[in-house]
Amino acid sequence: MISASIRRRLVLLVLASIVLIWGIAWISSYRQAEREVGEWEQARLAELAQILALLDQRNLTTLANARIDVREEEKGGEPGANDGDDDDALPRDALFQVRSANGDVLAGSPQLRALHAWDLPMPPASGSRDMTLGGQIWHTFTLRDTALGQTVRVFEPANTRSDLVSGVASRIARPTLLALPVLALLVWLSIGWSLAPLKTLSGEIRVRGINRLEAVDIGRAPTEVRPLVDAINLVLSRLRHSIERERAFTADAAHELKTPLAAIKVQAQVALAEPDAALRQLAIERVVQGVDRGARLSEQLLLLARLDTHERTSTARLNLAEVARDALLANQRNAEQKTIHMRLTGDPRSEINAEPVLTGIMLDNLLDNAIKYGREYGTIEVGMQHANGRVQLIVRDDGPGVAPDDLAHLTNRFFRATGTQASGSGLGLSIVARIAEHFDANLQVGTGIGGRGLAVELSFPACVEAGRAVPGASVRRAL
Amino acid sequence: MRVLFVEDDDLIGCGVEAGLRQAGFTVDWARDGHEAGLALTTTTYALVVLDLGLPRVSGMDLLKRLRDAGKDVPVLVLTARGTVLDRVGGLEAGADDYLGKPFDLTELIARCRALLRRAQGRSVEPIRYQDLTVNPAAQTVDVGDTRVSLTSREWAVLMQLLTHQGIPQSRSSLEESLYGWQQEIESNTIEVHVSNLRKKLGARLIRTVRNIGYVVEKA
Numbered sequence: 172m173i174s175a176s177i178r179r180r181l182v183l184l185v186l187a188s189i190v191l192i193w194g195i196a197w198i199s200s201y202r203q204a205e206r207e208v209g210e211w212e213q214a215r216l217a218e219l220a221q222i223l224a225l226l227d228q229r230n231l232t233t234l235a236n237a238r239i240d241v242r243e244e245e246k247g248g249e250p251g252a253n254d255g256d257d258d259d260a261l262p263r264d265a266l267f268q269v270r271s272a273n274g275d276v277l278a279g280s281p282q283l284r285a286l287h288a289w290d291l292p293m294p295p296a297s298g299s300r301d302m303t304l305g306g307q308i309w310h311t312f313t314l315r316d317t318a319l320g321q322t323v324r325v326f327e328p329a330n331t332r333s334d335l336v337s338g339v340a341s342r343i344a345r346p347t348l349l350a351l352p353v354l355a356l357l358v359w360l361s362i363g364w365s366l367a368p369l370k371t372l373s374g375e376i377r378v379r380g381i382n383r384l385e386a387v388d389i390g391r392a393p394t395e396v397r398p399l400v401d402a403i404n405l406v407l408s409r410l411r412h413s414i415e416r417e418r419a420f421t422a423d424a425a426h427e428l429k430t431p432l433a434a435i436k437v438q439a440q441v442a443l444a445e446p447d448a449a450l451r452q453l454a455i456e457r458v459v460q461g462v463d464r465g466a467r468l469s470e471q472l473l474l475l476a477r478l479d480t481h482e483r484t485s486t487a488r489l490n491l492a493e494v495a496r497d498a499l500l501a502n503q504r505n506a507e508q509k510t511i512h513m514r515l516t517g518d519p520r521s522e523i524n525a526e527p528v529l530t531g532i533m534l535d536n537l538l539d540n541a542i543k544y545g546r547e548y549g550t551i552e553v554g555m556q557h558a559n560g561r562v563q564l565i566v567r568d569d570g571p572g573v574a575p576d577d578l579a580h581l582t583n584r585f586f587r588a589t590g591t592q593a594s595g596s597g598l599g600l601s602i603v604a605r606i607a608e609h610f611d612a613n614l615q616v617g618t619g620i621g622g623r624g625l626a627v628e629l630s631f632p633a634c635v636e637a638g639r640a641v642p643g644a645s646v647r648r649a650l
Numbered sequence: 651m652r653v654l655f656v657e658d659d660d661l662i663g664c665g666v667e668a669g670l671r672q673a674g675f676t677v678d679w680a681r682d683g684h685e686a687g688l689a690l691t692t693t694t695y696a697l698v699v700l701d702l703g704l705p706r707v708s709g710m711d712l713l714k715r716l717r718d719a720g721k722d723v724p725v726l727v728l729t730a731r732g733t734v735l736d737r738v739g740g741l742e743a744g745a746d747d748y749l750g751k752p753f754d755l756t757e758l759i760a761r762c763r764a765l766l767r768r769a770q771g772r773s774v775e776p777i778r779y780q781d782l783t784v785n786p787a788a789q790t791v792d793v794g795d796t797r798v799s800l801t802s803r804e805w806a807v808l809m810q811l812l813t814h815q816g817i818p819q820s821r822s823s824l825e826e827s828l829y830g831w832q833q834e835i836e837s838n839t840i841e842v843h844v845s846n847l848r849k850k851l852g853a854r855l856i857r858t859v860r861n862i863g864y865v866v867e868k869a
Contacts, residue, residue, distance in 0.1 A: 430751065432752040437753075440665075441665050441668040464661070
């Protein structure tokens with residue numbers, strides 16, 4: 172299969188158009204020439220008839236027995252000087268018959284008898300006419316001389332292949348046919364030259380790699396190539412940003428993983444050097460804690476990486492309250508350690524389009540954060556409500572909250588608010604934000620219960636449903 | 651030797667704190683830059699071990715503030731950001747040494763000792779004074795060829811006096827080097843420790859400076 176080439180296609184199209192136009196011009200010129208030659212031959216025959224009409228009986232008889240060569244060129248001259256574009260190949264003799272007013276033949280070419288045309292009746296009026304005699308087409312011209320009462324008819328064999336016309340035609344066609352390859356070459360070269368910016372562009376793009384993603388610059392690009400260059404540069408800049416983000420994330424991840432590793436190493440070394448059994452035991456327990464922390468961090472990193480690679484997750488209709496209840500149960504023990512009361516409020520039939528495992532992870536992270544950063548003897552509230560055709564899930568606590576300056580950075584990866592004592596990787600909320608994105612939910616942070624603490628609000632698009640209860644009707648329930 | 655240790659991570663913090671205690675240092679552990687800044691204005695430390703990634707006031711800011719205030723206490727910087735640029739930046743901001751996480755606890759302690767040695771104008775670890783040989787790394791004291799056993803408090807008082815030879819040490823500065831933040835200071839203890847040291851190492855080693863405190867004369 173021949174690969175598609177703009178250059179080849181353009182050359183073929185241009186040449187085909189030229190050949191077509193030339194062909195039409197050539198054919199119409201040919202027709203024109205043919206018609207003109209025909210008219211000219213007819214006029215010549217009429218002249219010949221007029222001359223014959225002037226001749227007397229004696230001269231007519233002499234002429235009838237002689238030959239009248241009506242070839243279009245004079246015989247003789249240098250052979251090859253006129254190498255016969257329009258020479259007739261064979262002698263062409265004109266024949267004639269002259270009749271008196273009462274129809275007697277005054278004189279006639281004897282060849283007419285052989286052609287059975289001697290006794291042909293004369294047409295009633297002057298004029299030209301074609302007829303077939305002896306299997307050949309003849310042009311005839313009849314002249315009625317009313318003054319003398321004579322009728323002259325001239326016969327000329329039709330020039331079956333008009334040598335004159337074909338000569339003219341070939342003389343027109345030859346230079347154009349010779350010009351065609353030259354034209355093809357010129358078209359090929361000029362199209363190639365016009366397409367050069369594309370070649371330059373592809374060369375520029377070929378040298379681009381992960382470490383070379385700067386914008387393509389090919390100087391003054393033609394108008395047709397400019398949008399392509401712009402589009403490529405846009406893609407390159409997006410790619411550059413995403414790679415920069417990836418690299419920053421990898422660096423941050425490596426940095427974050429070093430912290431639990433450092434803790435594990437230090438605690439292990441303390442345990443090795445500690446003579447006191449109880450203190451040694453404590454250090455070893457802390458080694459275990461450090462390993463747990465590292466494991467949790469790497470789990471979170473893997474989750475984020477997975478969320479980044481899968482653009483979309485398959486979703487199904489999900490009862491939000493059920494997922495929330497499961498998450499509350501799972502975090503119950505941690506909450507009890509800080510004597511935190513957790514409750515679930517709002518419409519227990521709230522449904523969203525989401526995926527249950529990811530929604531669970533999202534709620535887990537929110538509750539984990541609320542417990543970690545909430546106050547002892549505090550309250551955590553998970554609320555669900557309908558507003559403006561969306562389902563809102565709000566997790567609020569009444570802890571110390573977050574400084575206004577820090578609110579905007581809460582969902583940044585590895586961000587930890589200043590002054591936080593609890594251990595954490597700073598990934599929790601960024602995981603929540605990333606999952607929310609998957610389900611087209613918006614994440615907002617604000618002030619928690621009673622003007623204190625933190626509220627994280629997720630607003631999901633509501634499931635389209637018929638016969639739903641009045642939106643906003645809320646059923647309070649405590650867990 | 652009283653050391654200020656600044657670290658926000660609990661798990662690393664309690665490990666390093668325990669390690670430094672094992673090595674015979676008195677440790678104050680500050681969990682953020684602000685707390686560390688307060689500690690540095692109120693207490694004289696022999697050494698600061700500083701983590702750079704701190705909440706509230708960053709380690710680098712703290713270091714710059716410390717140097718701007720004209721304090722030349724040796725500072726060892728700990729950080730997870732261990733690129734050459736980070737290290738150069740830290741050292742130029744006034745750090746004396748640099749250790750990247752995860753680090754080796756024994757290396758951290760050895761580097762702390764080296765910094766203290768340099769600050770005290772020594773090049774070898776054992777301190778020799780008359781017939782006394784004190785090895786801070788091994789925490790041993792020999793009088794002649796005889797190994798003498800000391801309690802950690804006696805050890806701390808002896809080290810404070812030996813590293814400040816010829817400079818009388820007040821009771822309060824001796825107490826400061828002895829007790830961390832969480833420890834209750836007992837009255838009369840300095841006198842008790844000094845009298846024990848005199849019993850173990852000879853009565854002429856430590857001289858009482860009336861109304862000031864104690865001194866070990868320059869060798």
